[in-house]
Amino acid sequence: MISEPGKPGDIAPPPTAPARGDIRPLVRRHRLSTRLWHWLNALTVLVMLMSGLMIFNAHPRLYWGRYGANFDSAWLAIGATADEGRLRIGPCFVPTTGLLGLWTDHEGRVQRLAFPGWATIPGHYSLSAARRWHLAFAWLLVVPGLLYGLWSLLNGHVRRDLAPRRAELAPRHVWHDIVQHARLRFPTGEAATRYNVLQKLSYMGVLFLLLPLMVLTGLAMSPAMDAAWPWLLDLFGGRQSARSIHFIVAMLIVAFILIHLLMVLLAGPYNEVRSMITGRYRLPRERDE
Amino acid sequence: MISRRRLIGSLAAGSGGLLLAGCDRLNASPRFRELLRGGEALTMRAQRLITDRGALAREYRPEDRSPVFRSNGTSMPSSAEYAAHMANGFADWRLRIDGLVARPLALSLAQIMAMPHRTQITRHDCVEGWSAIGQWTGVPLRLLLDIAGLREAARYIVFHCADDFPGARYYESIDLIDALHPQTIMAWGMNGARLPVPNGAPLRLRVERMLGYKHAKYVERIEAVASLAAIGGGRGGYWEDSNDYEWYAGI
Numbered sequence: 001m002i003s004e005p006g007k008p009g010d011i012a013p014p015p016t017a018p019a020r021g022d023i024r025p026l027v028r029r030h031r032l033s034t035r036l037w038h039w040l041n042a043l044t045v046l047v048m049l050m051s052g053l054m055i056f057n058a059h060p061r062l063y064w065g066r067y068g069a070n071f072d073s074a075w076l077a078i079g080a081t082a083d084e085g086r087l088r089i090g091p092c093f094v095p096t097t098g099l100l101g102l103w104t105d106h107e108g109r110v111q112r113l114a115f116p117g118w119a120t121i122p123g124h125y126s127l128s129a130a131r132r133w134h135l136a137f138a139w140l141l142v143v144p145g146l147l148y149g150l151w152s153l154l155n156g157h158v159r160r161d162l163a164p165r166r167a168e169l170a171p172r173h174v175w176h177d178i179v180q181h182a183r184l185r186f187p188t189g190e191a192a193t194r195y196n197v198l199q200k201l202s203y204m205g206v207l208f209l210l211l212p213l214m215v216l217t218g219l220a221m222s223p224a225m226d227a228a229w230p231w232l233l234d235l236f237g238g239r240q241s242a243r244s245i246h247f248i249v250a251m252l253i254v255a256f257i258l259i260h261l262l263m264v265l266l267a268g269p270y271n272e273v274r275s276m277i278t279g280r281y282r283l284p285r286e287r288d289e
Numbered sequence: 290m291i292s293r294r295r296l297i298g299s300l301a302a303g304s305g306g307l308l309l310a311g312c313d314r315l316n317a318s319p320r321f322r323e324l325l326r327g328g329e330a331l332t333m334r335a336q337r338l339i340t341d342r343g344a345l346a347r348e349y350r351p352e353d354r355s356p357v358f359r360s361n362g363t364s365m366p367s368s369a370e371y372a373a374h375m376a377n378g379f380a381d382w383r384l385r386i387d388g389l390v391a392r393p394l395a396l397s398l399a400q401i402m403a404m405p406h407r408t409q410i411t412r413h414d415c416v417e418g419w420s421a422i423g424q425w426t427g428v429p430l431r432l433l434l435d436i437a438g439l440r441e442a443a444r445y446i447v448f449h450c451a452d453d454f455p456g457a458r459y460y461e462s463i464d465l466i467d468a469l470h471p472q473t474i475m476a477w478g479m480n481g482a483r484l485p486v487p488n489g490a491p492l493r494l495r496v497e498r499m500l501g502y503k504h505a506k507y508v509e510r511i512e513a514v515a516s517l518a519a520i521g522g523g524r525g526g527y528w529e530d531s532n533d534y535e536w537y538a539g540i
Contacts, residue, residue, distance in 0.1 A: 050312070059418035066349065067412060069419035071357035122316045123309060127417065128534045129316055135540060136328025223414050224498045224539030228340030230347050239412060239420050 027193055029281035031157070037148040038276055044140045045253065047133060048214075050121040052250060053114075054130030060101075060114035062247055066238035075244070078114035142215055149207065161195060162204050168197040186267050188284040206256055210249050217246035322533070333537040342466050346497035349410040354480065355421040358413075360487035363452035363459070366507055371451045379491040384475075388447070388512035391438030398477065398491050404428045407474050415501040416534065425495045426478030431469045433511065439465075443513035447520050448494055448505035454527055461505040462517055462525040462536075463496055472497045475508065500538040502528050 030038075061074035068074065077088045078101050085101030087094045098104070103116045117123040121133050152158045167173065177198050180186070187196055195203065219225045220232040220242035236242035264272045268284070275281035315321045374382045379398045387393040408426040430446070446468040450459035467473055473496050477484050484490045489506025496503050503526070517523060522530030529536050 047312075055418065059415070061419070063419075066353060067355045067420045067422045069355065069357075069359040069415075069421050071359060072355065118309060121309075121312045123313050126316075126532075128528075128532045129322075131416070131535065132322065132325040132328065132533070133312075133316075135332055135535075136325040139328060139331060219540075221414070221418075222336070222540035223346065223412075223500060224336050224340065226412075227344040227346040227498045228336075233347060239414065243418060 024283050024285060026280045026282050028279055029193065029275045030279050031155075032279065033148060033151050033155070034157070035276055035279060037144055040140065040144055044137050045257070047121060047137045048141060049250060049254065050119060051130045051133035051137070054120035054122065054125070055127060055134060056247065057113045057115055057120065057125065058127040062244040063240040064237070064244060065240055066233075068240035068243075076247075080112050138215075138218065141211070145211060145215075152207075158204075162200055162207070164197050164200045164204075168200070173197060184266055186284065188286050190283075192284050193281070202256060202259075206253065210253055210256070213249045214246065214253070217242040217249065221246065329535045329537055332540055336539055337466070343470065344498075346411055346472055349412065349422050351410065351424065353422055354410060354424060358421045358423045358480070358488070359415075359419065360485075361415060361501060363454070363506065364487040366452040368451065368453065371507070375486065375490070382491055382509070384492060384508065385510040386433060386437045386512075387510070388514050389440040389443040390434070390513050391440060392436070394433075394437050396433075401428055401433075401475065401492065402477055404432060406478075407471075408478070409472055409474070409495070409497070411472070411495065411497045413501055413504065416538070424480045425474065425476040427474035427476030427492075427495065429471065430473045430475055430494070430511075431471070433475065434468065434513070437513075439513055442515045445514050445517055445525070447512040447514055447517070447525075448508045449510035449512065450505050451507035451509050454531070456531070457521065457527055459505060459507070459527045460521055461494070461503055461527065462514075462520060463494075463499070463503060467496050467498065470496070470498070475511075498539055500540075502526070502534060503538045 060078040061068070061070070062076040063072055063074050074088075075090055078096070079086055079088070080097075080102040083097075083102070084095055085097040085099065085103065087096045087100050096102075099116065100114055101112065103111055103113075105111050105117050111117070113125060120130070122129050152162070174197055177196050181198060186192070187194075216232065217236060219229070220236050221239060226233055226239065232242070233239060236245055271282050271284075382398055383395040384398075384401060385393070385395050406426055406428050408424060410422060410424045412420050412422045414420045434446070443465070445462045445464055447460060447462040450461075452459045463473075473494070475492050476489075476495050477492055479485060479488055484493060489504075489508070492508050493506040494504050494508055514520065517525040517536075521527065524530045524533075525536040526534070528534040
């Protein structure tokens with residue numbers, strides 16, 4: 001195990017005198033900066049997602065290119081016929097009554113907005129309020145995110161804990177980890193103190209690809225930013241493409257969160273949640289092979 | 290141990306519902322909304338700080354234009370005066386420029402169209418999310434303000450419009466950074482023809498680094514003011530006052 005004992009956040013060697021009853025040791029797993037940023041982001045990303053869905057409700061159509069409005073062809077649209085909610089992606093229609101396009105609110109009224117009230121902030125239609133939430137919480141996403149990213153580069157978190165090593169990236173190793181995950185056989189003992197390669201790739205992907213993409217596509221929708229930084233438009237192929245990518249990446253982040261929560265549940269939610277609150281993690285029992 | 294385990298479980302289950310109810314309650318709280326409004330001030334200051342105040346919005350080629358330019362909001366003001374102006378081709382229509390100016394003016398459409406003009410193909414971004422690209426021709430607002438002679442105390446330019454909304458005629462305002470920007474024009478032409486009625490005939494504002502609701506249509510009076518407090522509900526525009534949209538519409 002690579003460790004520099006004594007520095008907060010580093011993985012400490014297992015204590016020699018384990019607690020009474022449970023002989024498996026508690027180890028330090030997450031440093032304070034990671035824990036703080038995790039919980040701040042849990043709140044911020046949820047607010048960004050839910051207020052973002054409300055903003056989407058104002059014009060539930062997505063386009064590619066520079067322009068796009070009602071008369072132009074949308075690659076994705078959420079709408080409703082007289083009695084059916086529908087999601088259209090390209091030429092394919094998916095019936096979504098009850099979930100998207102046509103649903104009943106908690107007071108029993110039929111609503112024809114794209115995303116339902118339980119998924120949006122606020123829970124009723126208000127573009128202006130959703131924008132207030134979205135654009136204020138964006139600061140909580142960006143400023144601590146930049147600080148955390150920078151701090152993680154400086155304190156070695158990225159290099160030591162997040163960056164996959166060359167050997168880990170070998171297709172055989174990655175495939176082995178995928179198979180182990182699919183069988184719900186998670187690392188035990190000393191290996192459980194480190195992130196496995198799938199974790200590393202997904203955390204690096206969220207931290208250094210998805211979140212920056214969210215912020216940059218968000219800025220590319222700002223007419224003032226487009227004037228000042230026209231490369232934003234070139235980078236994403238126009239404002240409406242940026243809006244589409246903003247939505248797609250948001251859905252990827254939703255997928256990440258769902259898998260993340262599932263993994264926490266499967267790996268032992270008490271131990272996992274505790275380690276993200278107190279930083280201390282009890283090493284999983286060795287499997288009998 | 291078990292009870293703590295249960296606690297975490299029930300916290301997780303309950304937090305979803307609580308969050309939603311909590312967000313709606315927060316949303317209704319004036320103090321919290323004031324806090325969220327702080328984000329708007331921060332965004333405006335940050336954008337103004339890190340970007341070039343004179344940066345030009347991208348201009349597009351004629352073939353980049355939207356096949357159909359969606360008109361939004363009012364497509365036809367309902368007043369009798371407007372109908373009369375429309376009937377005689379806006380020949381008796383006048384644009385008034387007043388407020389904190391040295392020489393209040395009333396200009397006819399012919400006089401405005403005889404002034405130096407600028408043609409630009411720009412993207413119009415609605416706050417709802419859609420965009421349309423169109424070509425606009427008009428007189429730079431800066432020229433009009435120069436002729437009227439902006440007084441020292443002037444900080445904002447207010448646009449009073451002919452289109453009626455519930456309880457008010459439309460009005461909007463911008464600060465001098467945007468008012469004096471070279472792409473800020475009072476447009477009388479669109480896509481090579483006279484400005485159509487649904488797009489704000491005879492004269493509308495184009496302020497290219499702002500969202501659509503700033504681009505006042507059917508403008509009939511331009512007023513220079515020191516403060517927005519006495520304009521409408523005091524937040525600087527119809528949508529700002531009626532629905533709490535941001536006054537700073539650069540994002």
